[in-house]
Amino acid sequence: MLALTGLELYTPRQVFPNGTLLIEGDKIVAAGPEACAPIPSQARRLSLPGRKAFPGFIDLHTHGLLGKDAFSRDLADVIRLLPRYGVTSFLATTITLPMEDVYARLREMADILQKPPAGARCLGIHIEGPHLSPKRTGMANAAWCHPLTRAEFDKLQEAAASHIKMITLAPEEGDSLKLIPYLLEQGVIPSIGHSDASYEQVAEAVRLGLDHATHTFNAMPPFHHREPGVIGAVLAFPQIIAQLIADGHHVHAGAMRALLNAKGVEGVCLVSDSAPFAGLPAGQYEWEGYTVILDGQTCRTPEGNLAGAYAFLDTGFRTLIHSLGLTPSAASICTSEVPSRALDSPFLPGIPQGCFAKGPGVKSKGRLLPSYDADVVVMDEEFRVEMTIVGGEIVYQ
Ligand SMILES: [Zn+2]
Incomplete structure (x- = not known):
């Protein structure tokens, strides 16, 4: 388990100034203020003060x-x-x-x-x-x-x-x-x-x-x-x-x-x-x-x-x-x-022409929320990329 702490965390409609992002395997398991995301003792902690995390x-x-x-x-x-x-x-x-x-x-x-x-x-x-x-x-x-x-x-x-x-x-x-x-x-x-x-x-x-x-x-x-x-x-x-x-x-x-x-x-x-x-x-x-x-x-x-x-x-x-x-x-x-x-918008066969519904597809990307893929970009104050995480793995630092 990976815990990113102390960073400005951008979830879809909320920003947590001192946020914690918990990642287990390739998924996000918690994203929110520090108090709401207790960090298990075995987790690898990365303290990132002054940084911002976006999907x-x-x-x-x-x-x-x-x-x-x-x-x-x-x-x-x-x-x-x-x-x-x-x-x-x-x-x-x-x-x-x-x-x-x-x-x-x-x-x-x-x-x-x-x-x-x-x-x-x-x-x-x-x-x-x-x-x-x-x-x-x-x-x-x-x-x-x-x-x-x-x-x-x-x-x-x-x-x-x-x-x-x-x-x-x-x-x-x-x-x-x-x-x-x-x-x-x-x-x-x-x-x-x-x-x-x-x-x-x-x-x-x-x-x-x-x-x-x-x-x-x-x-x-x-x-x-x-x-x-x-x-x-x-x-x-x-x-x-x-x-x-x-x-x-x-x-x-x-x-x-x-x-x-x-x-x-x-x-x-x-x-x-x-x-x-x-x-x-x-x-x-x-x-x-x-x-x-x-x-x-x-x-x-x-x-x-x-x-x-x-x-x-x-x-x-x-x-x-x-x-x-x-x-x-x-x-x-x-x-x-x-x-x-x-x-995420595959056509659903059987639906009359001109009438569309969004299908299941890959709804697991693009947000920092629990159950979403742990795909994260960590940026500095000037929005320069400092670290990139794909599927829970740090692939760039
Ligand atoms: Zn082109």
């Missing part, structure tokens, strides 16, 4: 870090390295490549996921490309983009040994809109992104069960009040959980505020979209044949377009607090609770 960050959109690409065998290193930035769970995210390469890479990832090393938990794979609008590819090669079909999805899921958990798609392309119920039945979250869809097309996708959006504002047409498009729909439909990159470069602070005010923190899921070279020194790098230039704050194509992010979820967490004025509790909802809930 571990869950990143539903990361391509890797520090020279390691999640879309390859390097996924093992990504698992080991992510806890440095407070990430305890994540979806390993792919990019647009020719399909034969995509299948081969998915097989490599599935191999790693059969016996993952200690580190952050990889909860699955997020396919981001090539099912994108050729008009909104971001850095992807438009010649490789095409609409998703059922046969192709089945082949992808087979190559990935059923680890695919999320798929970014442009529902207006081909018949991909009609695939939404099928994806949900398979326990996969369709996410609108890199899309040029009209508001009406998104409304139809929502009717079919769409409830997630990939990096809101980025790779979407700008909002217009007579042509609200994807952004207007994300703001208008409360059932859509909106991913947001809060590195301070992808989205203006005013747009982040507008999103948070429209949807509330419960509707916004912070993601990093970190590129495999995130965190490395400034310079020019090759990412799967795409050239990217790092300047210590951003990753860009030679044309100057953003190509994934340079920062991680801890930076986004600090941005929400320091630049947007959110309380740490509110920011924590966007980094832990919402992404957990997003993963």
Whole structure:
């Protein structure tokens, strides 16, 4: 048993200034004020005065870090390295490549996921490309983009040994809109992104069960009040959980505020979209044949377009607090609770179209509460990561 004591403890709706967190095995068994959590004598005690404990960050959109690409065998290193930035769970995210390469890479990832090393938990794979609008590819090669079909999805899921958990798609392309119920039945979250869809097309996708959006504002047409498009729909439909990159470069602070005010923190899921070279020194790098230039704050194509992010979820967490004025509790909802809930919404077969209920799924992550997974990030006064615990094990210090 592990007892963290003397720290500021952030449970979902309460902050305990002198809190105790008791962990047994991989679960939290007590979280609250010292008096309410008596520490058994055999427990290993860690006194952490001046530190803050939050539920571990869950990143539903990361391509890797520090020279390691999640879309390859390097996924093992990504698992080991992510806890440095407070990430305890994540979806390993792919990019647009020719399909034969995509299948081969998915097989490599599935191999790693059969016996993952200690580190952050990889909860699955997020396919981001090539099912994108050729008009909104971001850095992807438009010649490789095409609409998703059922046969192709089945082949992808087979190559990935059923680890695919999320798929970014442009529902207006081909018949991909009609695939939404099928994806949900398979326990996969369709996410609108890199899309040029009209508001009406998104409304139809929502009717079919769409409830997630990939990096809101980025790779979407700008909002217009007579042509609200994807952004207007994300703001208008409360059932859509909106991913947001809060590195301070992808989205203006005013747009982040507008999103948070429209949807509330419960509707916004912070993601990093970190590129495999995130965190490395400034310079020019090759990412799967795409050239990217790092300047210590951003990753860009030679044309100057953003190509994934340079920062991680801890930076986004600090941005929400320091630049947007959110309380740490509110920011924590966007980094832990919402992404957990997003993963937790499998379609329940047998429910009529347009009528959705949240299924059982993984309700055990994203909060510091008894019976939840012992996934914890301990931060200093400035919200810098000092220690990360995954499943009750200290994996970074
Ligand atoms: Zn991405």
